[in-house]
Amino acid sequence: MSRILDQLHFLKRKQGEFADGHGETRKESRDWEDGYRARWQYDKIVRSTHGVNCTGSCSWKIYVKNGLITWETQQTDYPRTRPGLPNHEPRGCPRGASYSWYIYSANRVKYPKVRKALLQLWRDARKSLAPVDAWESIVEDPAKARSYKSKRGLGGFIRSNWDEVNEIIAAANVYTTKAYGPDRVIGFSPIPAMSMVSYAAGSRYLSLMGGVCLSFYDWYCDLPPASPMVWGEQTDVPESADWYNSNYIIAWGSNVPQTRTPDAHFFTEVRYKGAKTVSVTPDYSEVAKLTDLWLNPKQGTDAALAQAFCHVIFKEFHLEKPSAYFTDYVRRYSDFPMLVMLEEYEDGFKPTRFLRAADLNGNLGQENNPEWKTIALDSLSKELVSPLGSIGYRWNEKGKWNIEAREGTNGKDVELQLSLIDEGNAVEVAFPYFGGDLHDHFQHVEGEGVQFRRVPSRELTLADGSKARVATVFDISAAGLGIDRGLGGENVASSYDQADIPGTPAWQEAITGVSREKVIQVAREFADNADKTKGKSMIIVGAAMNHWYHMDMNYRGLINMLIMCGCVGQSGGGWAHYVGQEKLRPQTGWLPLAFGLDWSRPPRQMNGTSFFYNHSSQWRHEKMDMHEILSPIADKSKFPQHALDYNVQAERGGWLPSAPQLNRNPLEICREAKAAGMTAPDYVVKSLQDGSLRFACEQPDNPANFPRNMFIWRSNLLGSSGKGHEYMLKYLLGTPRHGVMNEDAGAAGYKPTEIEWAEDAAIGKVDLVTTLDFRMSSTCVYSDIVLPTATWYEKDDMNTSDMHPIIHPLSAAIDPAWESRSDWDIFKGVAKRFSELTEGHLGVEHDIVTIPTQHDSPGELAQPYGGTDWKSSGEPLVPGKNAPNLVVVERDFPNTYKMFTSLGPLMNSLGNGGKGIGWNTDDEVTFLGQLNKEVLDEGVSKGRPQIDSAIDACEVVLSLAPETNGHVAVKAWAALSEFTGRDHSHLAVGKEHEAIRFKDIQVQPRKIISSPTWSGLEDEHVSYNAGYTNVHEMIPWRTITGRQQFYQDHPWMQAFGEQLMSYRPPINTRTIDQVKNKHSNGNTEIVLNWITPHQKWGIHSTYTDNLLMLTLSRGGPIIWLSEIDARKAGIEDNDWVECFNANGALTARAVVSQRVKEGMVMMYHAQERIVNVPGSETTKTRGGHHNSVTRVVLKPTHMIGSYAQQSYGFNYYGTVGCNRDEFVVVRKMSKVDWLDGSDTDDLPQPLPQGL
The missing domain is CATH 2.40.40.20 (Barwin-like endoglucanases)
Structure with missing residues (x-):
């Protein structure tokens, strides 16, 4: 019946009554229900996830109706866990559940936009000039350049189109490369794991044309330098399911329910199993409410708390009543037995570097790398031995790089001796003390800056006939913790209540505010549980402690606890550091795609923190003298005062990378070398030594050394992560509306000495800032060009996390809305136009690339005793030894697009690999040619596998990575076996025929395969736990000793008093006195x-x-x-x-x-x-x-390079952007002014399309 007739019967709806009139029956239309049914109808569900760097990596159902995304809900079909372990779901969080709002919101970037002031100049120039010449006419005219740079952050965007923006960007890149060099084209994008192909799109373009990719993990303060120092590993941690295997968990600075929401159920579930949980946070946070015990130290004093924990654990479980398990663990898996040389100092000694085979007669039988083989005492034979596994065994010999309990000369079994206390030769050894340093806002405990303690030792005769005294790291560590071992002397504690002795629970109480009783209780419980369970005590730690200047001391304190208790590498135990979504699990398959390694090697990469510190001129406002933090034992006359001077020396010496590299165009340098009849490396060496060529970092205010073009994608660099934001606005971007009120170093009389000082600081260094984003972020507001990128529901990509062993897809549920494009398609378009515009400007060129000595390569053995600065010492410059490696790379600029969209020939000729091992990839390249099809067009890419689409790119990663291709995994483990001399094939052979394709993960997320480039296993019988293969497969940690290191012996570590972990108070940044009570508004400050x-x-x-x-x-x-x-x-x-x-x-x-x-x-x-x-x-x-x-303040010890684990690697080691x-x-505030300039509340009008 029609609805009209239904309405005519409105008054006749009632049919009858029941229940004494309390109820009635009716006959009426129920058509209204159709509206509710239609509300929840949909046409399809597509699987995707959120590339937001949250570590959740949750699988979501994306609902599509009539071509529009309507809502999202959580998927629940994760791969199962093993029996007895909770499943991965439920996952998700309210933030993720709200993402679909963005897609059709007013904040969505819908069209390509260009700042009006720039677009006017461009269109005027293009009336008479070709694109590259047009760009030159704008940026080389100071008035024109200033006219649009000064408008950054002030709105005024004009809607453009893809052809126009691609031409502007490509013209800028071509001109910059031609005039200044490709290393003046910079790109910043963080955390590839959250959307790895989107990252690779920009980095591949930049790498193929010689541009620079900036690191992010260090800049974000996610990189804990303590991890490379102790393990030689950037970061490796247990998956969250392994929390359930623990019996005692300390959540230290990690607000698990709030910041790890999808994984927090494991933290709750393990408590039902009987595990005890403790939280350590200064504020009463979400995690504090969740745990059995809350400790709240004063912020920034965590290292003092950790030092006291270690004092109790060492004293009770290693000295008074030694745990057999702990003793065996530290003997086999730590540097505790290694011998350290003691050098005379005042009336005693000071600890210096590890004793090496090269120090002993006949190199102790070691011919290969004896200066890199550490020495210990064998308690069985009472002889000095070179235990297997040290870094010297890794390179240039096969089969001895393992940590079996054998020595390296004859292969005999050994039992390394931990202590020399029974030899009766204790000597006074000097230790620096920093806990007495004064700070206006932090408590200190007075004490001598140099404290002598008695340490057991032995005297040796060295190869040159001289005498030397040595001590074990175990004995030095006991003294460093201030433990009284009955050796006499001062500055040691026999009671936990001795508040004047550094390291005691009473001492830390005065600094942290945590009661000594709680410290003793938690230390005992933590260690006792680890002893009884063989290491099932865990510390979950967040980024909080890593944001302090002395972050490494904070973290080394926690790590020391875990190693002392035998927790690292044991399921349910260890160090669970969760920050950004750092774990790109198929990393080795992704690297060739991301950095163009299939076409040219090496790529240009730069550590982000040093880059921004330099180019945003934050160094010009440095107030901290590095002599303040040098050890009182160090000779301060040998060290500079300004942080930038250390950084310049590190770049010059090949410890850190440089960007830009040299003060002239690297393409022009190669031409000059050819004209001089020299190779480019020889020409650079000669020119650097005679001063006709310099490192760009030595002239930071010289326009020739400015970064000129900057791409920002997948990042809110100027809104979220830009430490020293106002300095970036002033110096890097040149916007006049900034908040810098800091006194210039020149006015303060505190100038660096390694650079050319310019009285007038350079303003507005970057000519073009291009940002890709789906929303109008703060970074977009300050950019010149904003490109609309697809959302996470509109593109194909992949996502992995350290929180679980699963690889997820991002899938295009709909086509990109409005005029947005995926990151892959955006950079593909830029590459195409760049290739076209090179005609007449750039051809096939030679490019000299400076590369620091790299971790996981023979270059990490470059400086066994620390090295010296070639420039100040007058020593010859030797690339790869005391200076960067110099490599000539051929750039085929006109074919950039063809290379971008195909897999290059180096995958056949050089193969693939990672972390020091390599393997052949011919089979995988052949397969990709069949899967993705081969390029048919004539040119350099003909016959190569296509990488035309983002899905093609995903298949490249999946096919080349051992984590997603079982055949590759078997080859990778075999490659590692050649180094270790042990058969590891059993770890992958069962999955040899597994291969994951992109469509597979769209059907269901898949667990990955175990790989030798990670230190845990993806196994049915064990959850992923970092260090597991080190402990159970006898694979060395990638450190000097091959073991976990309590002791760091580089000369700079000695100079800064950080051989051992100890509490260091926060630094004084001196940013208050200049402004306090200087801008009064009448209210209390x-x-x-x-x-x-x-x-x-x-x-x-x-x-x-x-x-x-x-x-x-x-x-x-x-x-x-x-x-x-x-x-x-x-x-x-x-x-x-x-x-x-x-x-x-x-x-x-x-x-x-x-x-x-x-x-x-x-x-x-x-x-x-x-x-x-x-x-x-x-x-x-x-x-x-x-x-x-x-404002960023750099720490010199994070600049160390060419020294085993303390060698540079992209996002692995380098300066860190601290801020706490x-x-x-x-x-x-006395008056709230919205600065809107009007009294109207009219809505903003549509974006203008004309000028």
Whole structure:
């Protein structure tokens, strides 16, 4: 019946009554139900995930109706876990569940955009000039360049089109390469694992044309330098399911329920099994509510707490009542038995470097790399031996790089001796003490800067006939912890209550505020559990402690606890460091795609922290003298004072990379070398030594050395991760509206000595900033060109995480909306136009590339005793020894596009590999030619496998990686066996015929295959746990000793007093006095420590502008402070406040809370400056964000290179962008000015398309 007739019967609906009139029956239309049914109807479900760097890597159902994405819900079909272990699901979080809002939101970047001031100049120039010449006419005219750079951050975007933006970008790249060099074209994108093909799109383009890819893991402060120091590994951690195998977990600075939401169920479930959990956080956080015990040390003092834990564990479980398990573990798997040379110092000695075979008569029978083979004492034969596994056995000989309990000369069994205490030759040894350093906001315990303690030793005769005294790392460590072993002397404790002895529970109580009783309790419980369970004690740690300047001391303290207790490499135990989504599991398959290794090697890569410190001129405002943190034992006259001087020396010596490299175009240098009748490397050596050529880092304000073009994709560099944000705005971008109030180093009389000082700092160094994003982020606001990229539901890609052993797809549920394109298609388009525009400008060229000595290569043996600076010492420059390697790479610029879209011939001629091992890939290349089809067009790529689409790129990764191709896994394990002399094939042979394709993971996420480039196993019988293969397969850690290292012996580590772990207080950044009470608004000003933990309502800056998350949270920038501090400043909850220091200022609303510790203020990372941000009363411009009040300070020990595990690797080792030592002035705002310039609330109009 029609709805009209139904309506005519409206008054006749009632049919009858029942229940005494309390109920009635009706006959009426139920058509309204169709609307509800239609609301939840859909046409299809597509599997995808979120490439947001959250580590969740959750599988989601994406619902599509009428070609539109309607909503998303969690998938629940993960591969099963083994019996007795909870499943991976439930996974997901509210943030991920809100992502579909972005796709059709007003904040979506829908079209290519160009800043109006630049586009006007471009279109005018193109009326009479070819593209490359047009770009030259703009950037080489100072007035024109200044006219558009000064508009950055001020809006004014014009809608463009893909042809136009590709031409602008390509012309800029061609001109920059031709005029200045390809190493002036820079790219920044983080965390490939979250969307690995999208990352590879930009990095492949840059690498093929000679551009520079910046590292991110170190810049993000996710890189813990302690991990390379101790293990020779960037980061390797257990999957979250392994938490369930633990019996005792300390969550130290990791807010598991909030920042690891999809995995937090394992943390809860293990408690039902009887495990004890302890949280260590300064604030009462989500994880503190979840655990059995909460310890709340003062922020920044974690190393003191860890040192006291180690004091108790060492004393009770290694000395008083030694655990048989612990003793066996540290003897076999740590450097405790290794001998360290003692050098005379004042009235005693000081510990220096490891004793090596080269120090002894006849090299102790070692002919290969004797200077890299460490020595121990065999308790069976009482002889000095060179145990297998040290780094000297890794290179240039086969079959001895393992940690079997044998020595390397005759292969006889040994039992390494831990202590020399029974020899009765104890001597006074000097140890630096930093806990007495004064700080305005942190407690200290007074004590002598140099403290002598008695250490058991032995005297030896060296190869040259001289006498030397040695001690074991075990004995040195006991003394370093201040433990009284009955040897007499001062500065050791027999009681835990001796508060004046560094390392005791009472000593740490004065610094951290944690009671000594709790420290003793937790240390005993942690160690006792590890003893009884053979290592099933675990520490889950987040990025918080890694954001402090002395981050490595924080982390080494935790790691020392774990090694002392035999936890590393044991299922349910070890170090669980979770930060960004760092684990790109099919890494070796991805590397050739990402860095163009199939066409040319090596690529140009640069450590991001040093790059931004230099080029955003943060060094010009350095206030910290490096002599402040040198050891009191060191000779300060031998070391510079300014951090930049150390960095320049490190670049010059081949320890760190350089970008740009040299102060002239590397293409031109090769031409000059040819004209001079010399090879390019020889010409560079000669020119560097005679001073006619210099490293670019020595002239940072010379326009010839500026980074000229910058790509930013998959990143909110200027909104989320840009430490020293205001310096970037001022110096790198040249925008006049910045918040820098810091005094210049020139005015302060504190200039670097290794560089050419320019009185007038360069402003606006970068000519073109191009950003790819799906939303209008803070970085987009400051860019010149913004390109609309596909969302995670509109492109094909792959995603892996360290939290589980599964590989996920990102799938295109719909075509990219509006005019957006996938990252792969965007860079493919740029590569095509670049290739076309090279005509008449660039051909087949030769490019000299400087490469630092690399970890996991023979180059890590370059400087066995630390090396010297060739420039200041007058020594000859030897590439790869005391300077970077110099490699000539042929660049076929006109064929960049053809190379971008095909798999190159080097995969056949050189093969593939990673972390020091390699294998043949002919079979995989042949297969990819069949799968992806071969290129038919004439040219350099004819007959090669195609990589035309993002799915083609995914198949390249899956086919080449041992983690996703069983045949490759077998070859990879066989390659490692050649080094170790042990058969590891059993770890992969059972999965030899497994091969994962992209369509497979779209059907269901798949578990990966065990690979020798990782230290854990993907196995039915054990959860992934880092260090497992080291312990159970006798594979050495990639360190000097081949073992886990308590002791670091590089000369710079000695100079900074960091051979052993010890507490070092936060540094003084000196950014308060310049501004406090200088910009008064009439309200009380207080000084608080600036802390930026990860938030609840976003993942970094993503979702912070999402309406759903804004609705659930307070909506806009907020800071948290304690009730005590709020009362001091007259601040009430929800008041508008300003936080500022010499670096910049920000505005936010205050959350006043009991759970925040007095003396600190928290702004959860990351909050944009694009939502609800009023003006700053201090800077008179728009308030900034969490990084507006930060500035990077470099630590020299993170620059060490050419020294085994302390050698450079991209994202593996290098300077780290710390920020937690910073303080801010906090005050209530007297006037909130939105700086909108009008009294109207009219909606913004559509984006103009004309000028």
